[in-house]
Amino acid sequence: MANNFEYLRPTTMGEAVDMKSSHGARAQFWAGGTDMMLQWKAGITDFDYCIDLTYVPDLDQIALDGDQLRIGAMATLDDLDLQSGLHPLTEALGETARMMCTKQTRTLATIGGNLCNASPSADLSPPLAAMGAQARILGPDGERTIPLTEFFTGVRKTALADGEMLTEIVVPDVGGDVAASYNRVARTVVDIALVSSAAFIKLDSSGKITKAGVALGAVAPTVVRVNKAEDLLIGCSLKEAANGVANKAGEHAIATANAITDIRASKEYRTDMTSVLTQRAIGRCVAILEGNG
Amino acid sequence: MGVHHMPKKLKVVGKDVPVLDAREKVTGALEYGVDYAVPKMVHGKILRSTIPHGRIKSIDSSKAEALPGVLGVVTHEDSPDLDWIGVWDNYRGKVLDGIARFVGDEVAAVAATTEKIAEQALALIEVEYEVLPAVLDVRKALLDDAPQVREEGNVRDEYRVVWGDGKTGEDESDHIVELEIQFKAQNYAGIGRNACICDWNGEKVTMWTSSQTPSELQSGIHQAFGIPMSSVRVVALPSGCSFGLWWSNNFMMLTAMLAKKIRKPVKIELTSQECMAAVKRRHIEITTGRMGVSNDGQITLADFSHLMDNGAYGFKTDVYFFCCDLWGGAKNGDYRVRGVSTNLVTSGCMRAVGDITMGLAVERLADMCAEKVNIDPVDFRMKNQIKSGQQLRMQEPRQHMKGTLTEYVDKLTDVQKEGWPEMFHLSSGSTHELLRQGAEKFRFKERWKGWGKPSSVNGSKHRGIGVGTGAHCCGVEFGGNTSSVVRVNHDGSVNVFSSCGRQGQGSETTLSQVAAEELGVSLDMVNIVTGDTDAMPWSSGSSASTTMFRTGWATRAAAKDAKKQILRIAAIEYFDSDDPETLDIQDGIIRSQNPEDNRNVSLEEMMNVLCSDSLAQTTVITGRPDEVMPPTIAFARQWAAQFTEVEVDVETGEIRILEFLAGQDSGTVVNPKVLKNQVIGGAICGAGFALYEGIEFDENDGRVLNDGLLDYKLLRTGDFPSDAEVFFVESPDPVGPFGARGAGESPAAAAAPAICQAVYNAIGVWVDVPMTPEAVIRALNER
Structure with missing residues (x-):
């Protein structure tokens, strides 16, 4: 069973940082607490000071x-x-x-x-x-x-x-024609992602892709960007992106993924799905930018 | 005699009254086991095994006992040398016996002034094990040289149902299909935990806990501690959903051991992890089957071998599979079941036990047969499933205390059997009318495109329709009979005493409706006690879909008895000694059944007079069943037929249930709201089993890996169509109260085959359950 802790309530960002600095590793910030409370109850995390950020203004805009x-x-x-x-x-x-x-x-x-x-x-x-x-x-x-x-x-x-x-x-740089889409595979309506992929596309005034982002979730210790897929997309028209390039981007996603097998899904399934989900994310961005989103 | 007629229009039964505890539930006033507290109560915690199999060489609790606040520690050395048997053999053994049989098994327990101190004390208990080899694989547990989990050995006697002749069946078959399927263990995963409080005061033991089976728990304490049943009082509290989890559980006995030792009331409150990994689960089951069919669509052979694991402390020999009755039209049948022990957490009966697993395998083989002869699944079921009046298949070899049920029934005199339905034949209902009406409502014939053919395809989204059927018993006698007591008070109000569970299935409401109807009073005059064994007669609790049918029967019989007594006295006092049979109670007024006879007296006045009359021989009227209930297992079944459309994403393997129609024949519907709730709840349970649910065990030590709802995926309401429809076919039962039968389990059995078949039709390949996205993709790749 978890230990007791002291509850601290800063009212400015500076105060919050000061508290954290002075208590060091024995202190933790409390935001919504939805993960932290479970971890605290399960003994995964343990702290003597809980710094509640709820009352610090201007952090929720x-x-x-x-x-x-x-x-x-x-x-x-x-x-x-x-x-x-x-x-x-x-x-x-x-x-x-x-x-x-x-x-x-x-x-x-x-x-x-x-x-x-x-x-x-x-x-x-x-x-x-x-x-x-x-x-x-x-x-x-x-x-x-x-x-x-x-x-x-x-x-x-x-x-x-x-x-x-x-x-x-x-x-940064969200002006102009931009679109993003996140796709994942999960089990029930309330679940964490077994595998996921997101895409972002920005067009220049001539309708060519000038910026692109592709990122995968749950296939590595951290989120990973698929740089080769992004490079492929840049300079394409939406039509090119949707026809063929998305497919190749999916192959790059597979090559980038470094998935593991656990009780939720196997490495093979996760890896294969990065391609499907990346293609869908790009397809959705294209549809949005074509006005069919 | 067992046959009830319906002499008048029903006034309370059949009405859509809200459950009687709705207000308490919604406001949070209803107290469950975890909410309950008693004065001077202290807290207990359980030390659990970290190894799958081992004999305790030594256990040293001195450091724990020295911790301030610790009041006592119990180990196997404190355990009585007595076996106790849980409901339906879901537990058999001593409370503690010095052997750990699974990771999480109970080893010792601590009582302390606070829960935190008790938990700290657990860490101070030093246990030294002689590590024993463990058996974690169900098939390996069968082998002669397998580590033996129990003194009795791993393997239980085979249970077998046979009719016709297998060889003949093979010869008559134009096609024979086969499969082997291993079902993962489903977790009860009820929302809500449980706690147990026990007070051992002098010779009197009182226990408060959430339980579906108050009387059996009383018996269990009596067995475990060798004390008279009269010294044991169980106060069973409502549970959250239970599905068979909270019957009589060994952690309750451990609480009693602590209470006995420290002589203070002790509460053990389980964590959600303990509830999901250390109490009970559904069996892992493996079905190997063959089914033969002739070209005219007649099933000629049904040959099934079923293996189920009992885990560490279960002792079941079979899993009550009523699918062989459901598919009773098969000309030749041979169903074999074996139970085997493993070093995994104990397994036991969970909602639709046997029928959600073996039944699913039978439905799948039947579907494969139907495809061979190109008959649609509705017609194929109508052709091969049992019809009312036909012979039942599976009760023949069942053991009764006095031999087999057949022998028992054969020895009964005609007087004893007077009015009984024909034994070993289906008394009423079947899937036929459900299939007929369901197919019409679902427009099945219009939407059916053929076996393995999607109803529509849109990109990667393939849709398919399916139908599944399920059956289950309406209670079984072998665990003990049912009873009820009905007491009519001075003011004409009524107390009902019926030992049953309150796990959200609404029995407190439906049993009260039955008593009110029979006695001719309004529902608000009835109050029911369902949990206190000091007040109630012993009665088989809420398991095996018993309550509405058998406890309902007993409640009606008790009300009839009370009414008979009332009318006998009323006839003398108010109706010039007329024949009491000519009188009746309606709306709380005793009157003649002759509409032209205006004489009447209120029940309240009659009861008051009775009380104040010094010559009267009683103060209140107490009714009890004074007739014999025929063995329901020998004639009564509940039926479900469910239709669904699913959408499968063939690129990701994700499945969505788009449409659901559930037909239910549980005889007379006592309360449509309650029954609808049961049916939808059952369908979601079955759908969860089809799509996601399954316990993952660590391959090295057998611990439950997904012991929380993060990775044990229950369907949410958002995963099931919000506009799912339920319809009822009410084939009245000749014995059940006002024609009602059981309901809780067949809906769970029907959902999984309906969804599996729909997925098959959507993508053209069968997927074993749970049909996770990955399992679907794997099946598609292996095609």
Whole structure:
């Protein structure tokens, strides 16, 4: 049975970081608590200080800021769903959020918590990674921003150093014609992904793909980007992307995957599905950009 | 005599009344085992084995006992040297005997002032094992040189049902199809945990726990501790869904051992992991079968061999498979079942035991036969499934305490059997009307494209339709009979005392409806006690779809007896000593059955007079069954036929259930809301078994790997069509209360074959259950 802990309630980001710095590894941030509570009860995690971020203002915004999409770490999965209409990319992220857990849990679970939990099967990692999202981190030495793909360093491991907290996810360069899609295989309506893939496409004014992202979930310790698939897509028309290129991108996905066998699925199945799901994600992006989404 | 007629229009039975505890459930006021507490209660925790098989060489609890707050530790040295037997042999053994038989098996228990201290104390108990070889594979457990899990050996006697002749069947077959299928163990995975509180005060033992079988639990405590049943009081609390999990479980006995040792009330509350990995599960079952068919669509041969694992403490010899009755039209049949012990968590009867597994194998072979002769699945079932009045197949060799059931029945006198339905023949109902009406509602014939042919294809999405059928018993006598007591109070209100479970199936409501109907009072005048063995007569609890049929019968019989007594006195006091048979109670008023006779007296007035009359020989009227219930296993079955359309994504293997229609024949419907709930719940249970559910055991030590709902995938309501429809065919039963029969299990048995067949039709390949996305892709690749 888990130990007791001291509950701390900072009201500014600075205060939160100070608390974390002074208590070091014996302290943990509390966001929505939906993963952490279970881990605490099961004895997987153990801490003496719980720093509740709920009362720190301005951490839960989801907004467009120029050509950036900014998502506060304390925004909930339900907020993401509710903000679907904000932008084509929040449309994709909202759809992703709706695949996650249940409405009740989504009202508690936060985006930052989901990312900091650093599960290989986390649903938000592939679409955000495909979009080229960045993680804004605040620590005792100030602020830094790193690509989300570098934020994850292993299973349940992140690049956060002692005293640091994730404050925001920033997706840069979201103006113009963009689309994203996340696809996964799961068992029941409430499940974590057995395998997943996300795609992101941005068009230039001539209708050619100028930026592309493909990212896979649950096939490696962290989310992985399929660079060769992205390179293939850049410069293509939507028609080319849909006819043939998507298929080749799927083959690159298979080559990139480094899946394992566990009780949820086998390595072979996961690997094969990366191709199907990547093709579907690209196909969906094309359909959205062609106005058939 | 057992035949009831319906002399009047029913007023309470058949009505859609909400379950009586709905308000308490919705407001959270209803107390389940985990919610319950008693004064001066302390807390217990169980030390569990970390190895699959081992003999305890030494166990040192001194450090644990020295921990402040610890009140006592029990080990096998405290355990009485007595075997106790759980309901339907789901447990057989001592409470503790110094041998660990699976990872998670109970080894010792600690009582302490808090749960946390008890848990800390567990870590201080030092156990040294002599490690024994373990057997984790069901087939290997059969071998002579396999490690033996139990003193009695691993292998139980074969149970066999035979009719006709196998050789003749082979000769008559134009086609013979075969299969072997291994079913994973389904987890009960009930939402809600359980806890047990026991108080051992002087010679009196009181236990509060969620249980479907209060009386059998009382018997179990009596056996385990060698104390008189009169000293044992069980107060069975409602459980969350149970499906057979919470009957009489050994952790309850362990709680009693602690209570006996420390002489304080102790509560052991199980974690959800313990509930899912250390109590009970469905058997792992392996069916090998052959089925033969002649070109005219007649099944000529049904030849099945079924192996089921009992886990560590189960002791079943068979799994009550009523599929051989369902497919009783087969000309020749031979069904063999063996039970075998393994070093895996104990297995036992789970909803639709046998019929959800072996029945599914039988349905699949029947479908394969139907395809050979190109007959659609509805027609093929109508041709080969049993019809009302025909001979039943499987009860013949059943053991009764007085020999086989056949011998028992043969010895009965005609007087004893007066009014009984014909023994060993189906008394009423079948799948036929369900299939006819269901096919019409589902427009099956229009939508049927042929075997292995999708009803539509859209890209990677293939749709297919399917139909499945299921049968089960309506209670079985061999575990003990049923009884009820009905008490009519001074004010004309009624207390019913019926030992049964409240696992969400609504028996408190339906049994009250039966009593109200028979006594001619409104439902709000009836209150029922279902859990307290100090108040209730011993009665076979809520297992084997017993409650509505057999406990309902006993409740009606008790109400009839009370009514007879009331009318006899009323006739003398108020009706000029008329023949009591000419009187009746309607809406709480005693009156003549002759509509022109205006004499009447309220039940309340009659009962008051009875009480205040010093010459009266009683104060209240107490009724009990004073007639014999015929053995229901020898004539009564429940029936389900279900239709579905599924969509299979042939690229990912994902399956969605798009449409579901469930037909149910459980005789007279006592409460349509309650029965609909049972049918849909059963269908979802069967659908879960078809699609995702299955326990994964560690291949090295047999521990349950998916011991939580993260990786034990239950269907959510969102996985099942929200507009699933239920329809009833009400073939009245000649014995059941107002014509009602059992209901809980056949719906679970019918769903899996319907979904499997629909998937086959969608993609043209059979997929073994659970049909996970990966299993579907594998089957498609192997095609």
